[in-house]
Every structure is written in structure tokens, then in C-alpha cells.
Amino acid sequence: MLDTLRFITTPELIEVQLRPAGLLPRLLAWGIDMVIRGGFFLAAAVTLSILGGFGTGIMLLLYFFLEWFYPVLFEVLMQGATPGKRALGLAVVSDDGTPVGWGKSMTRNLLRTADFLPMLYGFGIVSVLIHKEFRRIGDIVAGTLVIHRDAHSPLPALAEATPLASPTPLDRETQRALVAFAERARSLTPARREELAGLVPHLARAETGPQGAARLLALANYLIGRRI
Amino acid sequence: MDLERLSVALRPRNSWEAVDLGLRLAMTHLRPLYAAWLAVTVPTVLVLYLICRYWLDNLVWLYFFVWWCKPLFDRVALHVISHAVFGDTPTVRETLRALPRLLRTTRVSAGLLWNWANPLRPVTMAVDMLEGLRGGQARMRKSLIRRRVSGTSLLQSVLYFWILQPVLWMALLGCSALIVPEDMWPDLGSLQDYFMHAPMWFSTLLYGLGIACGLLLEPLYVASGFMLYIKRRTDLEAWDVELQFRRLAKAEQEHHAGTLATRFFSLLCAALLLATLGLAPVRKAYADTPTDTPTVPLASAPAAEREHAVSRAPDEITQVMKDKRFGHTETTHQLHWKETKSKEKDRKAPPWLQDMLRSLGDAFHGLGSALSMLGRVGAWILILLVVVVVLYLASRMGWLGRRRASSYIPPAELAGFDIRPQSLPDDIAAAALALLAQGNSREALSLLFRGSLSRLAHGEQVPFGRGDTEGDCLARVHRHAPARSRFMTRLLGCWQRLAYAHETIRQAEVEALCMEWRHEFQGAQGA
Numbered sequence: 001m002l003d004t005l006r007f008i009t010t011p012e013l014i015e016v017q018l019r020p021a022g023l024l025p026r027l028l029a030w031g032i033d034m035v036i037r038g039g040f041f042l043a044a045a046v047t048l049s050i051l052g053g054f055g056t057g058i059m060l061l062l063y064f065f066l067e068w069f070y071p072v073l074f075e076v077l078m079q080g081a082t083p084g085k086r087a088l089g090l091a092v093v094s095d096d097g098t099p100v101g102w103g104k105s106m107t108r109n110l111l112r113t114a115d116f117l118p119m120l121y122g123f124g125i126v127s128v129l130i131h132k133e134f135r136r137i138g139d140i141v142a143g144t145l146v147i148h149r150d151a152h153s154p155l156p157a158l159a160e161a162t163p164l165a166s167p168t169p170l171d172r173e174t175q176r177a178l179v180a181f182a183e184r185a186r187s188l189t190p191a192r193r194e195e196l197a198g199l200v201p202h203l204a205r206a207e208t209g210p211q212g213a214a215r216l217l218a219l220a221n222y223l224i225g226r227r228i
Numbered sequence: 229m230d231l232e233r234l235s236v237a238l239r240p241r242n243s244w245e246a247v248d249l250g251l252r253l254a255m256t257h258l259r260p261l262y263a264a265w266l267a268v269t270v271p272t273v274l275v276l277y278l279i280c281r282y283w284l285d286n287l288v289w290l291y292f293f294v295w296w297c298k299p300l301f302d303r304v305a306l307h308v309i310s311h312a313v314f315g316d317t318p319t320v321r322e323t324l325r326a327l328p329r330l331l332r333t334t335r336v337s338a339g340l341l342w343n344w345a346n347p348l349r350p351v352t353m354a355v356d357m358l359e360g361l362r363g364g365q366a367r368m369r370k371s372l373i374r375r376r377v378s379g380t381s382l383l384q385s386v387l388y389f390w391i392l393q394p395v396l397w398m399a400l401l402g403c404s405a406l407i408v409p410e411d412m413w414p415d416l417g418s419l420q421d422y423f424m425h426a427p428m429w430f431s432t433l434l435y436g437l438g439i440a441c442g443l444l445l446e447p448l449y450v451a452s453g454f455m456l457y458i459k460r461r462t463d464l465e466a467w468d469v470e471l472q473f474r475r476l477a478k479a480e481q482e483h484h485a486g487t488l489a490t491r492f493f494s495l496l497c498a499a500l501l502l503a504t505l506g507l508a509p510v511r512k513a514y515a516d517t518p519t520d521t522p523t524v525p526l527a528s529a530p531a532a533e534r535e536h537a538v539s540r541a542p543d544e545i546t547q548v549m550k551d552k553r554f555g556h557t558e559t560t561h562q563l564h565w566k567e568t569k570s571k572e573k574d575r576k577a578p579p580w581l582q583d584m585l586r587s588l589g590d591a592f593h594g595l596g597s598a599l600s601m602l603g604r605v606g607a608w609i610l611i612l613l614v615v616v617v618v619l620y621l622a623s624r625m626g627w628l629g630r631r632r633a634s635s636y637i638p639p640a641e642l643a644g645f646d647i648r649p650q651s652l653p654d655d656i657a658a659a660a661l662a663l664l665a666q667g668n669s670r671e672a673l674s675l676l677f678r679g680s681l682s683r684l685a686h687g688e689q690v691p692f693g694r695g696d697t698e699g700d701c702l703a704r705v706h707r708h709a710p711a712r713s714r715f716m717t718r719l720l721g722c723w724q725r726l727a728y729a730h731e732t733i734r735q736a737e738v739e740a741l742c743m744e745w746r747h748e749f750q751g752a753q754g755a
Contacts, residue, residue, distance in 0.1 A: 001235065002237065002253060002256060003236065003239075019245060020248075023251060024244065025244040050596070051593075051595065054600030089244075118403055119399035119403055120396075120398060120402070132252075173472075173475070174476055177469065177472035177473060181469045199473040200473045200477050200480070202477070
């Protein structure tokens with residue numbers, strides 16, 4: 001099954017999913033950062049120009065720091081996200097899911113030089129395209145990962161129904177499927193809901209009580225802990 | 229559609245994740261995808277090239293033609309990708325065979341004309357190609373499909389066509405500029421001339437690279453667009469839930485069949501038991517055969533009824549929208565200040581203000597030069613400081629040349645022996661001979677060895693390390709005092725034979741060693 005996930009198991013044997021981010025969102029985030037950085041530099045340059053040669057000196061220093069430390073500072077101090085990444089819900093983390101520190105952030109940003117080769121991020125683009133977790137050379141060396149941090153959708157609200165306990169115990173797969181169905185039920189048409197319920201007659205049909213999709217919703221409501 | 233054959237994992241994703249997955253899909257099916265793609269595009273481009281070169285005599289047209297043909301090419305890429313998603317990747321031959329059908333049935337003309345500039349093309353193209361809807365229904369379907377993903381789709385089009393492609397083009401041009409000799413590079417005035425009036429070889433290079441970039445990126449663009457379509461349908465129709473439910477139903481069926489079999493089997497056993505024992509009249513065992521296995525047909529509204537509802541919907545919607553609750557115009561009255569016209573006269577600053585501004589500017593300039601002076605001094609001081617710190621660190625770390633001989637301090641103990649000179653008697657050879665005379669050849673040899681190490685370390689500055697073993701010591705002697713190595717080898721050999729192998733060393737041999745020791749080291753001590 002093709003997917004874009006990275007699984008990490010913590011020492012407590014809890015599996016955590018990271019969702020690496022690919023070329024296009026990263027490119028867009030980089031573009032936004034570029035605009036912010038350029039705008040800031042331009043504004044600073046205009047202001048500093050009244051100071052003559054001293055202003056030029058400060059400007060060059062500013063350029064140097066913006067070039068090399070803008071991503072590093074944001075990544076380390078602002079939960080792994082430059083403004084551009086934040087705008088797209090991305091973040092930089094270590095490949096074990098922990099936040100990046102100075103060393104890793106410096107490494108991945110200094111190696112931008114390598115990614116920039118031979119021209120205009122050529123190696124970086126190719127590396128992101130062919131790597132399974134969309135890493136550029138800097139990421140591979142530093143052991144970091146750019147991930148989608150924001151949840152894929154706002155927290156789903158389960159459709160309300162009178163909770164109903166299942167007469168037979170349900171295994172974990174079934175419970176998960178029922179809750180997933182109830183979470184999505186609001187965005188489905190009634191016909192589609194019934195069609196889906198028709199796939200699992202052993203859950204949706206019974207001698208008494210509600211039938212079909214309504215029964216699945218009632219079961220799911222019981223499963224997440226709602227009681228009459 | 230058989231969702232169980234899908235080769236991508238279904239789960240709720242945000243749009244960008246879907247785009248990422250599209251790229252992953254394209255990269256995993258890189259070879260079949262690009263083989264089919266190039267098999268169609270390359271011949272087309274070649275034909276167009278010949279036309280533009282020999283008939284139109286300007287390659288700008290080629291670029292436009294290829295650009296214009298893209299919706300046509302896209303259908304080939306989508307054909308491969310949409311099959312690959314369901315696990316049967318078509319070969320190049322199959323794709324070529326499907327080509328006439330693709331041209332006929334997928335609304336190519338619309339794609340090439342008014343739908344050409346549509347940035348949501350890859351998403352809606354899937355509706356045209358895979359769902360086979362026509363007219364109003366297709367329009368409604370498309371608007372439904374692109375509703376939540378249009379932003380991402382638009383942005384990805386911008387990224388592909390206005391960022392990635394030009395960047396790649398420029399990068400390739402830059403690389404070729406490094407290769408082509410400088411005096412061959414055409415010297416044209418304006419940028420426009422480079423694109424319009426350059427020599428033919430240069431135009432070929434320029435536009436060839438541009439077209440190559442476009443053709444390389446297009447399948448990726450189609451794949452990510454297609455995955456947006458899949459995401460949208462997954463959201464709309466809860467495909468992931470359907471898959472989960474199908475799996476549950478299958479497990480349940482197997483389970484059901486299993487329990488039926490066991491029940492039947494146990495009843496049979498019981499019946500046999502009763503029959504053989506003959507304790508009770510044999511009863512017929514009825515297994516409840518699965519006559520009532522529920523087979524619920526997929527509930528889907530009949531097509532005609534649905535058609536009817538769809539056709540009636542627009543009227544109903546306009547009826548509902550007429551209700552006052554859905555918006556009406558309201559007239560309200562408010563008081564405003566009249567806008568006063570600013571007079572030209574006020575615009576000009578009074579002379580005193582101008583003077584002030586000028587003097588302020590001068591002051592800033594003066595401040596700037598003063599600060600820059602300060603900064604310059606500060607920078608030199610900083611540089612000096614850095615140099616001093618580096619030099620200091622270098623001297624601390626011993627980076628400046630080899631360690632000087634005088635700075636070497638021999639360890640107090642070596643290989644288990646105390647080698648400080650003050651711990652040894654003045655005439656070591658005599659002391660050893662005295663010990664030997666008492667019949668204590670072990671002590672004598674140990675003293676000799678200890679003495680030699682001490683002399684070598686303190687007198688000849690052989691750099692013994694703190695943790696050296698006897699073997700290490702010998703190796704160091706080989707390296708740093710080769711003149712003594714023969715004697716030391718013999719001495720150590722004797723010592724090891726005595727100490728570790730517990731052999732008896734003849735007294736004469738030890739005596740000879742003492743004599744030789746005197747010969748070797750007494751002179752050194754005297755010097």
C-alpha cells in the first residue's frame with residue numbers, strides 16, 4: 001500500500017505517525033519565506049541607507065544573518081516552523097519525531113549549499129522527489145524531516161444518536177470502523193450512508209431497535225462513551 | 229470500481245498530502261509512466277519541430293504548439309496513472325492501443341479549446357475521462373469535485389508552470405552556458421532577441437530545454453492532480469470506511485462459515501455417539517443450514533429517479549433562494565463628514581521645516597560616518613581578538629609543530645616498574661651483581677630492566693606512554709633509540725623467560741647482561 005507516512009515506535013511501544021511533506025508544499029513555504037525575507041531586507045535597506053557607508057556595512061551583515069540564520073532561528077525557537085512553513089502547517093522535526101536543536105538545524109540549513117547545486121536547488125529537488133520521505137540532502141545528513149503538523153481536518157464531531165450497546169462484544173477493528181463511519185456520516189448523503197451500512201448487515205440489522213445507518217451511529221455513540 | 233484493488237492507502241488527508249502522495253505514486257511507477265508518455269510525446273514533438281523549423285522557420289511556434297497540446301498529452305499520463313492506482317499498470321503497447329479511444333471519448337476538443345487554460349484541469353479531467361458524464365451533469369459533478377481542493381489545485385498549477393518549470397529551464401540553460409564556449413554564445417542585445425531572433429542552433433537549445441522541462445514535469449502534475457481527485461472522492465463517498473466495512477463483512481462471513489461448520493460437526497458427533505451407544509432413540513440432527521444468510525443489495529436509487537431529482541433541483545433551489553431569509557436589499561441612512569479638499573499650499577513644507585529636515589539629514593550622515601569609524605575600529609579589534617584566541621588555542625592544543633623534547637616528562641611508573649631515578653641505586657650494575665651473588669637472579673634482572681627503562685626515559689628521552697606494556701616499550705626503543713634496541717631485546721627476552729615462563733636463567737648469562745649494561749648505559753650516564 002502506497003502511503004506517505006513514517007511510523008515511529010516509542011520505547012513504551014506506542015506507534016506514532018509522522019506525515020512527511022513533499023516537494024510542492026515545501027516549495028510554496030520556501031517561496032513565502034523568500035518574500036518575507038526579501039521584504040524585510042528591502043525595508044531595512046531603505047532605512048539604513050540614510051546612514052551612508054555604515055548603513056551599507058550593517059546591511060551586508062544583515063544579509064549574511066538573514067541568509068544563514070533566518071531558518072535556523074525560526075526552526076529552533078518557533079517549534080520548527082519558519083513563517084512560510086507555519087502558513088502551510090509544516091514543521092521541521094528530527095526523524096524520531098523530537099524537536100530539532102541547534103546542531104541539526106544548523107546542519108540542514110548549511111547544507112542548503114549542497115542542495116542548491118548545480119543550479120537553483122537542482123540536487124535538492126531531485127532528492128526530495130526520489131526520497132521516500134521527501135528529504136533533501138540537508139535533511140538526510142542532519143537526520144531531520146519536514147512534516148505536515150496540522151491535523152488533516154478539524155476534530156471530527158460524532159453525529160449524535162441515542163447510544164446503543166452492542167449485544168455481542170466487538171473487536172477493535174470493528175470498533176474503529178464504526179467510529180470512522182460515525183465521524184464521516186455528516187458529510188455523506190443519506191443514500192450513501194445506507195449503502196455503506198448495507199455492507200455490514202451483521203452490524204446494521206437486528207430484530208429490535210434502529211436499523212441500518214442509524215443503528216451503526218447508535219453503536220458508535222455507545223463506543224465513544226456516550227450513555228443514555 | 230473495486231476499491232480492494234487500490235494500491236494507495238485510503239485515509240483522510242489534507243490536500244497537500246494528497247499532492248505529495250500523487251508525486252510518490254508517479255515516482256513509484258516512473259518507468260511505465262514515462263515510457264508511455266515519451267512514446268506519445270516525443271514523436272509528436274519531432275513532427276512539430278520539423279514543421280516549425282522548415283516551414284515556419286521559427287521555433288517559438290514549436291513551444292506554443294507543444295504547450296497547446298498538453299491537455300492531449302495529459303490524457304495519456306492520466307490513463308497510465310489511473311490504471312496504475314488500481315494495480316494494473318498498462319504497457320506502452322496497451323497505452324498506444326487505447327490512444328484512439330482516449331482521443332474520441334474524453335472531450336479532447338473542449339480540453340484543447342476553452343478548457344485549455346483551466347488551472348484545475350488535472351482534477352476535472354479525471355471526471356471527463358473516468359466517469360463518462362456529459363453536459364449539465366458533468367458540470368455539476370466537476371464543481372462538486374473541485375469544491376474543497378480548488379485552492380490547492382490552483383496553487384499547484386502555479387507552482388508547476390510558473391515556478392518549477394522556469395526554474396528548471398533556467399537551471400538547465402545555466403548548465404549549458406557553462407559547457408558552451410563563450411565565443412560561440414550569441415551576443416544579442418535584448419532578451420527578446422534571444423527568444424525571437426537567435427541563430428537556429430541556439431533556438432533549438434533554448435526551446436528544446438524548455439519543452440523538455442515541461443514534458444518532464446507534466447506527468448507529475450497530472451499525478452498530483454489525479455490524487456486530489458481521489459482524495460475528494462474519498463472524502464465525499466467515504467471510500468476508506470467502505471474498505472473497512474468490506475473487510476469486516478469478509479471476516480464475518482468467514483467466521484460465520486466457520487461456526488456453522490463446527491456446529492454441524494459437533495451435532496454429527498453427538499448423533500453418532502448416541503447411535504453407537506444406543507442408549508436413546510437416535511434423533512435426526514438438523515444443522516441450521518444457512519438459508520437465511522442476509523444478502524442485502526447495495527442500496528442505490530434507481531437511475532431514472534435520480535435523473536429526475538437532479539433535473540428538478542435548479543428550480544427548487546431558486547424557489548428556496550427567493551425566501552427573504554436568504555438575502556434582500558436594505559437601504560440605510562448615515563451621516564458622514566464632508567470631505568474637505570486639501571489645499572495645494574499646505575503640501576509644501578515651510579522653509580524652516582525644510583531646513584530642519586536638511587540639517588537632520590546632515591546629522592544622520594554625520595552620525596553614520598562616526599558610527600562607521602567606530603565600527604571599523606571595533607571590527608579590527610574583533611579580528612585581532614579572534615587571531616589572538618586562535619593562536620592561544622593553537623598553542624594549548626599543541627598544533628604549533630611537534631612537542632619539544634624538553635617538555636617531555638617521563639611517567640613515574642612504566643609497565644609496572646618504578647622508573648624514577650631517585651628510586652634506583654647509583655650503580656645499578658653493581659647492585660644487580662650483588663643481588664645475583666645472593667642467588668636472587670629474578671631481583672637482579674628486574675633491577676636491570678627497570679634501570680634501563682629509567683635511563684632510556686630520563687637520559688635519552690624515549691617518549692614512553694603512561695600505559696605502555698613491556699612490548700610497547702621495546703617498540704618505542706626500536707623507533708627512538710635504535711642503538712639500544714639489540715641489548716633491550718635480549719634483556720627483555722631474558723626477563724620474560726624468567727618472569728612469565730618461569731625458566732631458570734643461567735647465572736653466567738645474567739652476569740654477562742650486567743657487564744653489558746654497564747657498557748651500554750654507564751657511558752651515557754657519564755655524558
